[in-house]
Amino acid sequence: MGISERARPWLLAANVAIGWGLFTALILHVVSGRNPVSDTLSSYALAEGGVGLLGASMIAIAVGSVALLAALKAAGHRLSRTTQVLVWAWSTGLVAAAFFPASYPERFDPVSGQIHEYACATAFLSLAALGWTLPAGLRTHPAVVRLTLLTLGGVLLFGVSYLVPGVLPVGLSQRLALAADVGLLITIARAVAVPAPVPAKPRERVSS
Numbered sequence: 001m002g003i004s005e006r007a008r009p010w011l012l013a014a015n016v017a018i019g020w021g022l023f024t025a026l027i028l029h030v031v032s033g034r035n036p037v038s039d040t041l042s043s044y045a046l047a048e049g050g051v052g053l054l055g056a057s058m059i060a061i062a063v064g065s066v067a068l069l070a071a072l073k074a075a076g077h078r079l080s081r082t083t084q085v086l087v088w089a090w091s092t093g094l095v096a097a098a099f100f101p102a103s104y105p106e107r108f109d110p111v112s113g114q115i116h117e118y119a120c121a122t123a124f125l126s127l128a129a130l131g132w133t134l135p136a137g138l139r140t141h142p143a144v145v146r147l148t149l150l151t152l153g154g155v156l157l158f159g160v161s162y163l164v165p166g167v168l169p170v171g172l173s174q175r176l177a178l179a180a181d182v183g184l185l186i187t188i189a190r191a192v193a194v195p196a197p198v199p200a201k202p203r204e205r206v207s208s
Contacts, residue, residue, distance in 0.1 A: 010070040010071035011189055013064070015064070017061070018182065019064075024053055033047065034047060038171045042054075063091075068185060079135065093123030103116070127181045127184065131147065138188060144191055153180070154176050158174050
């Protein structure tokens with residue numbers, strides 16, 4: 001059985017928004033001239049036009065995530081309150097980080113910087129936990145299982161590189177974590193769009 005008609009427009013909106021967010025992030029990397037291995041994405045706001053491009057990317061992915069949540073509901077998945085809270089926490093964290101850029105000497109704003117850090121931490125931790133709270137049909141999907149583990153590993157890797165400078169390239173570890181995060185969202189969308197086939201019931205033997 002294919003995806004329901006009610007879920008189809010939400011899935012389309014989710015894919016378009018997340019795709020636009022990724023495209024905007026790619027453009028930002030091309031025009032910024034910064035080092036993706038050593039520089040965090042937050043520092044790209046210092047580039048010309050960086051605040052707008054970075055903010056647009058994060059907001060688009062947040063909108064896509066909320067649309068994916070709506071698609072899950074429309075497809076008939078019974079989501080726990082925890083799942084819904086985590087999606088909203090991830091999305092709200094992205095939006096807050098977009099509106100409150102990180103603080104740097106070139107653009108010093110400690111209040112905005114603090115909000116940005118807490119918003120990013122909320123977003124990363126929320127999505128790292130999301131896969132474990134999905135309904136059983138999605139939670140046990142092989143691709144979702146793999147991306148859930150990668151998401152958890154990514155946030156741990158980024159946390160170590162951020163809290164212990166010099167151990168790992170912070171820019172690279174952040175991008176690996178974000179790649180796992182977006183990969184999990186896309187994998188969930190694909191699992192909803194192409195649900196796993198329901199095993200056929202064994203045919204009853206008719207006694208002669």
